[in-house]
Amino acid sequence: MPRVLMYSTAVCPYCVRAEQLLRRKGVSEIEKVRVDLEPARREEMMERTGRRTVPQIFIDDFHVGGCDDLYELDHQGRLDALLKP
Template structure:
């Protein structure tokens, strides 16, 4: 399974939902980067993704986007393929 990285904040229902979706697909470890605690991390996230909102999810080297994007991948049957090594 590919590594998953997620930019998050402490109080974010979309972050919680994204983690639930990933857990339902067998993801047991997520590298979580809290942008509410680290302004430099938020700047880096915005530079990399062009987005200000959280979560911002990466699976391997692929920027998935946010929770809605993750949900769309799941519904399209593409999330398991992306997670596979």
């Protein structure tokens, strides 16, 4: 299974929706980076993605984007291929 990293905050309904989809797809481990607790990590996220909002999701080194981007990848049938071991 590829490494899944999600930049998130404590109260974020989009983070919850994204995690639910990933869990349904069989992802058992999601490395979560809480940018509300670690401001330096928010800077890191913004440098890596050019975005300020959470979630920001990476599958291995591929930047998926946010929750809507994740669902769109799934709708296009491309998410399963990214999640294959």
